[in-house]
Amino acid sequence: MREILADVLPPDSALPILLIVALFAVLAVLIAFFAVFRGSRQREEMTQRSMDAEARLAQLVRMQGEMHGRVAAMAETITSRQSELNHSVNQRLDGISHRLGSTITEQTKSTHENLRKLQERLAVIDAAQNNIQTLAKDVVGLQAILSNKQTRGAFGQGRMETIVADGLPHGAYSFQSPLSNGTRPDCVIRMPNGAPPLVIDAKFPLEAWTAFREAASPEARRAGGQQFKRDMEVHIKDVSEKYLIAGETQDTVLLFVPSESIFAELHEHFDAVVQKAHRARVVIVSPSLLLLSIQVIQAVLRDQRMREQAHLIQGEVGLLMEDLGRLDDRTRKLQSHFIAAERDVEQILTSIEKLTRRGSRITSLELEAPAAAEPSTDAPPQKSVESRTGLLRLRVVDEE
Structure with a gap:
């Protein structure tokens, strides 16, 4: 170390060599501590990761159980729905089969009816074709004539x-x-x-x-x-x-x-x-x-x-006018007779009305006869009912 430092540092350096060695030692201790701290940190992280993995595994196991339950419920639902669907499909197939059967029957009847009408129309067409052939022969004959x-x-x-x-x-x-x-x-x-x-x-x-x-x-x-x-x-x-x-x-x-x-x-x-x-x-x-x-x-x-023929027509018209004049005269005479008869009828009705009024008066006099039985001493003596009736009859005869 000293040799290395001696090689690195100049010989006239003011720093002591021991201080440098101490620095290197502290640096080594720090590096070792960091390595130990990092290892413990990694172990903690691995422990936390294993715990998280175990929690996730447990959650997955729980979710798998729930999934099995849902799959079973879904299977039951699907089975029930499938049975309902099969029942509905069978009913619809039965209805469709019934409708198809009735439709085919109706179509068969309609087809037979249409075939019958078609045969009738074909018969008419055959008759028309025969007529056309006959007409064609006539046209050919006419063409031969016109040629x-x-x-x-x-x-x-x-x-x-x-x-x-x-x-x-x-x-x-x-x-x-x-x-x-x-x-x-x-x-x-x-x-x-x-x-x-x-x-x-x-x-x-x-x-x-x-x-x-x-x-x-x-x-x-x-x-x-x-x-x-x-x-x-x-x-x-x-x-x-x-x-x-x-x-x-x-x-x-x-x-x-x-x-x-x-x-x-x-x-x-x-x-x-x-x-x-x-x-x-x-x-x-x-x-x-x-x-x-x-x-x-x-x-x-x-x-x-x-x-x-105008003169004959004029003569006939003259005779017709004479007949018309005679008819007018006779009609007027008949009208005068009708007017006279109407007057006679009116006079008869007038007489009937007078007789009716006088009859009612006579009836009223007969009803008042008992009250007039005892004459008053002050008043002059009244005539009897018979005398009044006779007088009324005389008046009616005179008026008539």
Whole structure:
């Protein structure tokens, strides 16, 4: 130690060597005490830790016991809940099974009913299909008829003749009657008041129209439209030249189109043709417009017949007025008789009222008769009841 200190310290140091040695000794004692204190502290901490561990272990054991009790209670609760759940599930399954059974039964009945109705509807559909097949055959036959020009003209002529015959009386029209120029129009309607007859033509260029309707491409449709326009213009010209005869026919000719759809599409796609027909005094009419025209002509004919029979109507009206005058006179006489009878009845009622009042007076006199039996000495003598009754009767007779 001394050697070490001698090496460390300089030789001329003022501190004694013993003091230094003492310092080192105190330092060693302090280090040893600190080591002993630290060891005791560690032992205390280990003891405290072991005590804490034992307390925690005891707490864990207690918690484990409580956990076992809770688990057992939970197990019992779960077991009871499971049994209740099983019972509820069984009840619900039974209810669902019952409802499913009733629902399936109802659905089975409904299915059978729907199948029955479906069979009935299928039977109706079969009948309708048979009707459609029959109608298709008829349409095919009609197409075959319309494919021929002569039969197609006969079809349009037939429709026109039916409309005219249904709307006008016999003798007001004629079919295929000749004109002065040798032509035979389809129908001639005689107008009233000596006016020229009205001519109806029932021919229509259906070939070009069919080509226009059945065209698959725009070029074919355009070509079909141009062909139909040319045919229609030629037909309008022929009708106006043949049937417009000054002084013999009306200044307007009806061109009958046997279909409403053709009439509508003609006005929609070929307005120029319609305008040209109007300028040529040819009116294109559909079945409905022809029927309307026939009804107007029928009203005009009816008005003419009424004017022709006007003098007869006036005579009948005069006779009717005479009968009405006689009826008025007889009614007034009957009224006078009623008034006289009413007066007689009023007089009878007046007499009855007078008799009733006098009868009541007589009754009152009879009731007062005993009081008047003893006459007073001061008053003059009164008449008896019989004399008063006789006087009342005389008064009634005199008033009557």
